[in-house]
Amino acid sequence: MNRSIVHMDLDTFFVSCTRLLDSRLEGVPVIVGGGERGVVASCSYEARRFGVHSAMPMKMALRLCPDAKVVKGDYELFSKKSNEVTEIIQENVPLMEKASIDEFYLDLSGMDKFFGCYKLTNEITQTITKETGLPISFALSTNKTVSKIGTGEAKPLGRLEIKSDLVQPFLNPLSIRKIPMVGSVTFQLLSRIGIRTIQTLSEMPVEVLQQMIGKNGSELWKKANGIDESPVIPYSERKxxxxxxxxxxxxxxxxxxxxxxxxxxxxxxxxxxxxxxxxxxxxxxxxxxxxxxxxxxxxxxxxxxxxxxxxxxxxxxxxxxxxxxxxxxxxxxxxxxxxxxxxxxxxxxxxxxxxxxxxxxxxxxxxxxxxxxxxxxxxx
Structure with a gap:
């Protein structure tokens, strides 16, 4: 039986929460972060068009986007809104993993014959936005890796289904940077030998990858070929x-x-x-x-x-x-x-x-x- 795994991601979560408190921030570049010597915690899509991204030094961000509105983060608010979303998802699905404050995995395997996995997920996202005011994107596919990459491609406000026979055609043209475990060092290493797309990576002999980057080579090859057997881990809040x-x-x-x-x-x-x-x-x-x-x-x-x-x-x-x-x-x-x-x-x-x-x-x-x-x- 094919698995049905959903990845949900709240769009620019910190910014979206902040805009709930101040509607004047809608449609303008927003940076959530610290003071002049701090770093960017999150930024709106309007700010990203200027090259701003999370973890960037605030000085650099404001040089790129001098008109951005800088707002200090409110973790009390972020936690409250995250918990609201968590409760909505838990009420509607049999198995959920909370990957971070704004990311979730859902295992809907076997539910197609009852509800239709895409239809059910779409209804849940509509409920989330209606009850919390937060925008959210999702992708539905056969495993966690493909779903997470899919969400990244679908954002903002994306809804995407990648069926098993379309996994490789979907992955092939994408940059290897889209694979969650590929950081800047691995990207530079692979780029130097001409491996820049997932298709090229998927066609590499797995033994060569293991020699180049060690034990993670095999795992990286699997992900490039749309293979990921990692389970959705049931969510339980540690006290x-x-x-x-x-x-x-x-x-x-x-x-x-x-x-x-x-x-x-x-x-x-x-x-x-x-x-x-x-x-x-x-x-x-x-x-x-x-x-x-x-x-x-x-x-x-x-x-x-x-x-x-x-x-x-x-x-x-x-x-x-x-x-x-x-x-x-x-x-x-x-x-x-x-x-x-x-x-x-x-x-x-x-x-x-x-x-x-x-x-x-x-x-x-x-x-x-x-x-x-x-x-x-x-x-x-």
């Missing part, structure tokens, strides 16, 4: 992540405690970014030598950046630890989690800081989460 440390001997060493908190926050923040999550509640917990346990928490703008989360955690610890008794345990918890595809707070932090986090995360993914740490951090 919190936490870390605790019990001292071998009860302690009153405040500097050591602060270092421990720093290490725990760094470890947990890396987990958030790796799982594409953002937290809105920070909690610090302490347990005294007499087993009295106290906690303090605060609500924050959605975030996953170490330095921001550490600031809140240390402030909570300062307010919490007032009895000057020895401690036997200390812990940190992040809750109020939502899906977010950005690795840090793009609305306040600088391009340099974003690049630093991306470099650190890359090293941690390759060599382990303890491969690089803050100077004040403590291995926990």
């Amino acid at each position: 919190s992540i936490s870390k605790e440390h019990t001292f071998t001997e009860d302690t009153i060493d405040v500097e050591n405690m602060r270092s421990l908190i720093s290490g725990m926050v760094e470890n947990l923040a890396f987990q958030l970014r790796e799982q594409k999550l953002l937290t809105s509640i920070v909690t610090v917990k302490i347990r005294y030598a007499n087993f009295d346990t106290e906690t303090k928490q605060c609500r924050i703008p959605y975030n996953s950046a170490d330095h921001t989360l550490l600031k809140y955690a240390l402030e909570l610890f300062k307010k919490l630890y007032t009895r000057r008794m020895r401690l036997r345990l200390i812990g940190v918890k992040f809750s109020g989690l939502v899906h977010g595809q950005h690795q840090m707070n793009l609305f306040e932090d600088t391009e340099e800081l974003m690049n630093l986090y991306q470099a650190m995360d890359k090293m941690k993914k390759r060599f382990g989460s303890d491969a690089v740490q803050r100077a004040s951090g403590y291995l926990v």
Whole structure:
């Protein structure tokens, strides 16, 4: 049986949410992002015509499009609207995966004989736009890769069905950049030997690709040939992540405690970014030598950046630890989690800081989460 996999993507999600609050932004170039030294989190199609794109330094974006309206992001709003869309989809399909704050995969395999997969998906998107005010595009095909590429080609407000016998004709003329796993390094490598279209890539011997780019060569060849067996993973919202440390001997060493908190926050923040999550509640917990346990928490703008989360955690610890008794345990918890595809707070932090986090995360993914740490951090 052919699979029926849908990829849904909310069009310029941050911009669309922002326009719901201010209709004057309709039809004009809009950039959602931070200050002058920040980066672009999202931009409207009007701004994209000038060459602006996400993750671009704000200075460069405003040089390209000086008349753009710059708006600071509101993650409370983004989370609320994303949850509204999630609930609508969940009510109407048997299996959904939430890939990020604005992307969804639906597995409708076998439902054609009951509803018609394209008709059902189209009705769901109409409901989403009617009830949330947000524009959305989708593509329906045989697997996640083809559907995701299809959505990219269909946007904005696109509706596309790519049946099994049309998969290769659809993919062949497209640039290899359209394949989700092809980054700039892989693109440059393949371009140098004349591989620029998916058709050329699909006709390459898989052994040659494996020699060129390693173990991912086989996976890339499959995607170029429209093959992707990865399942749609049922969506379940993770509530919190936490870390605790019990001292071998009860302690009153405040500097050591602060270092421990720093290490725990760094470890947990890396987990958030790796799982594409953002937290809105920070909690610090302490347990005294007499087993009295106290906690303090605060609500924050959605975030996953170490330095921001550490600031809140240390402030909570300062307010919490007032009895000057020895401690036997200390812990940190992040809750109020939502899906977010950005690795840090793009609305306040600088391009340099974003690049630093991306470099650190890359090293941690390759060599382990303890491969690089803050100077004040403590291995926990």
